[in-house]
Amino acid sequence: xxxxxxxxxxxxxxxxxxxxxxxxxxxxxxxxxxxxxxxxxxxxxxxxxxxxxxxxxxxxxxxxxxxxxxxxxxxxxxxxxxxxxxxxxxxxxxxxxxxxxxxxxxxxxxxxxxx
Amino acid sequence: xxxxxxxxxxxxxxxxxxxxxxxxxxxxxxxxxxxxxxxxxxxxxxxxxxxxxxxxxxxxxxxxxxxxxxxxxxxxxxxxxxxxxxxxxxxxxxxxxxxxxxxxxxxxx
Numbered sequence: 001x002x003x004x005x006x007x008x009x010x011x012x013x014x015x016x017x018x019x020x021x022x023x024x025x026x027x028x029x030x031x032x033x034x035x036x037x038x039x040x041x042x043x044x045x046x047x048x049x050x051x052x053x054x055x056x057x058x059x060x061x062x063x064x065x066x067x068x069x070x071x072x073x074x075x076x077x078x079x080x081x082x083x084x085x086x087x088x089x090x091x092x093x094x095x096x097x098x099x100x101x102x103x104x105x106x107x108x109x110x111x112x113x114x115x
Numbered sequence: 116x117x118x119x120x121x122x123x124x125x126x127x128x129x130x131x132x133x134x135x136x137x138x139x140x141x142x143x144x145x146x147x148x149x150x151x152x153x154x155x156x157x158x159x160x161x162x163x164x165x166x167x168x169x170x171x172x173x174x175x176x177x178x179x180x181x182x183x184x185x186x187x188x189x190x191x192x193x194x195x196x197x198x199x200x201x202x203x204x205x206x207x208x209x210x211x212x213x214x215x216x217x218x219x220x221x222x223x224x
Contacts, residue, residue, distance in 0.1 A: 033212075042119070042203050042214025043159065056211065091158055100147045100166045104212055106158040 002027070004107030006092050012113045018080035021110045025073065025094030032069060033104060034077050035091040043091055043106075049075065050097075082114045118142060119206050121215035129223050134191040136218050138204030141185070147207040148180055148187045152200045153217065159203055162189070194222045 005024040013019050025032050030051050035043035046065065048056040051072040060067065064083070069075040079086055089111050093104040121138045128134045138148075147166040151159035165171045165178040165187065177190040187206075191198055201217040 041216050042205070044214070045211060048210070089158075100207070101164070102147070102207065102210070103149070103161055103164060105161065106151075109158045 004092055004094050004105055006090075006107040006110055008110055009108060010111045010113075012115065013082055014115050015084055016081040018078065019082050019112065020079075021077045021090050021092075021112075023075045023077070023092030023107060025075075025092070026105055029094035029096050029105075030072070031095045031097060031102075032075050033093040033095075034067060034075070035093065035106075037089045037091055037109070039088075046077070082112075084114050087112055087114045117215075118213040119204055119215040121202075121204050121218045123216075124218040125221055126218055127221045127223060128194050130194060130196060132194050134194050134198065134220050134222070136189040136191075136202050136204070136220070138187045138189075138215055139185055140187070140206045140213075142206070142208050143182075143185060145185075145206045145208045148178070149205040149207065149212070150176075150178060150189045151203040151205060151214075153203055154200045162202075191220070194220075196222050196224050198222050 007022050032049045034046040037043045047060045047067050049069045067077045089109045091109045092107045095104045119140050149164040150162040153159045163173045165180045171178045175192045179188045199222045201219045203217045204215040205212050
């Protein structure tokens with residue numbers, strides 16, 4: 001079974017430029033998450049989708065971040081414009097709704113450097 | 116108070132020894148508890164989860180949960196150099212997974 005796929009793996013941009021990350025979850029997983037991970041910290045949730053609905057975007061900085069999951073499968077996370085402080089690893093995860101046994105599986109992440 | 120706190124480490128253990136990792140959480144209503152391993156430059160990978168009080172064993176790993184004390188731990192028996200990584204504790208509450216900052220473990224050959 002293929003895991004969560006993310007692209008690109010690395011991205012270097014200048015501040016104020018836009019950037020987009022793409023994620024393809026594990027086949028059949030209806031729930032998709034975007035996390036941000038800073039060095040030395042655990043992942044922090046940005047947004048959670050159930051199918052195509054964003055059910056928790058309370059931690060997403062909506063002034064510059066946006067996300068979509070149009071057909072309930074692939075998802076895109078966008079930052080516009082990027083700031084120096086956005087340099088981090090952006091992780092996508094997916095899961096199958098199984099209540100207390102719901103387990104999230106992570107993709108390899110996109111490492112973003114904003115200069 | 117942070118939602119999930121882990122002992123800061125780093126933790127250095129000799130090969131073959133037991134590594135003990137601790138995690139406390141603040142929300143008493145938390146439902147499930149997960150341990151992830153993260154190698155440097157890689158993404159978190161699931162080791163195991165637990166949601167009932169007591170112990171749960173999977174190979175060389177044992178997770179222990181005490182909901183009354185809001186405490187979960189991970190024991191790694193017969194530690195190997197390949198166990199050298201950062202271990203993240205994560206707590207599930209109402210579909211939201213909250214992570215600790217992680218404990219870095221180094222296994223000395």
